[in-house]
Amino acid sequence: MVAGRDTIAVALSWFFWLVTTNPGVEEKILEELDRVVITQTVGESGEEQGIFSSIEELNKMVYLHGAISETLRLYPSVPNEPKQSMEADVLPSGHAVGKNTRILVSIYSMGRMEEVWGKDWMEFKPERWISERTEGNNIINDAYKFAAFLAGPRSCPGRKIAFMQLKNIASCVLRRYKIVVVDDHPVLPLPSIMMFMKYGLKVRVLSRKPENK
Numbered sequence: 001m002v003a004g005r006d007t008i009a010v011a012l013s014w015f016f017w018l019v020t021t022n023p024g025v026e027e028k029i030l031e032e033l034d035r036v037v038i039t040q041t042v043g044e045s046g047e048e049q050g051i052f053s054s055i056e057e058l059n060k061m062v063y064l065h066g067a068i069s070e071t072l073r074l075y076p077s078v079p080n081e082p083k084q085s086m087e088a089d090v091l092p093s094g095h096a097v098g099k100n101t102r103i104l105v106s107i108y109s110m111g112r113m114e115e116v117w118g119k120d121w122m123e124f125k126p127e128r129w130i131s132e133r134t135e136g137n138n139i140i141n142d143a144y145k146f147a148a149f150l151a152g153p154r155s156c157p158g159r160k161i162a163f164m165q166l167k168n169i170a171s172c173v174l175r176r177y178k179i180v181v182v183d184d185h186p187v188l189p190l191p192s193i194m195m196f197m198k199y200g201l202k203v204r205v206l207s208r209k210p211e212n213k
Helices: 005-020 023-036 055-060 062-074 159-176
Strands: 080-084 102-106 177-181 203-207
Touching (some): 005 159, 023 055, 023 062, 023 159, 062 159, 159 177
16 A cells, blocks of 8 residues: 555546536536445434445446546556566567566557557546446456556456545535535646656645535
8 A cells, every 4th residue: 555655646646627617527426425435423423434435336437447447548647657678589579588687668658559459548437347238247458459467477466456545535425515626726747756746736625515515
């Protein structure tokens, strides 16, 4: 969890920006949370007991899972991955690679390729991650297509923990608060090892309870 601190923070920044600038997606996430999250109350105060959702509830947040996957497709926390071949080899594409050749894998570019994701690759579309054949289940995408967590023997062992953290924090915030990006605030990626926002994310935080505006 400590190792994923900055990558989680970066992913959440882009997630809240994408969700708040796509109100239709935000509405669907809130509808899903209303269905799957069980709110416990204490006495007559109406205050929620506990903050985080259970594992069972997290597993039912299919649309939220898709929204987070879309965020990582468009804005992967680690946009590039350098590799070096130990021996000469031939890639599946047919390209020959010599021994000790350095290769830079652009995960950011892979998430924006029309031949991989289709003509709607620019759209923030959580639905692309949800199976139409099996209602309620996320699509298990090819890790070599969605490489935000790498693939094969070098795939990130913290992938499931990362999704649990992201879904828990996102659901806690969105259920309680409406995030509004400040007008004219520039949102640009900062070229770096991780894809931070160049100027951060300046927002107004509004309570969803009318009495606490």
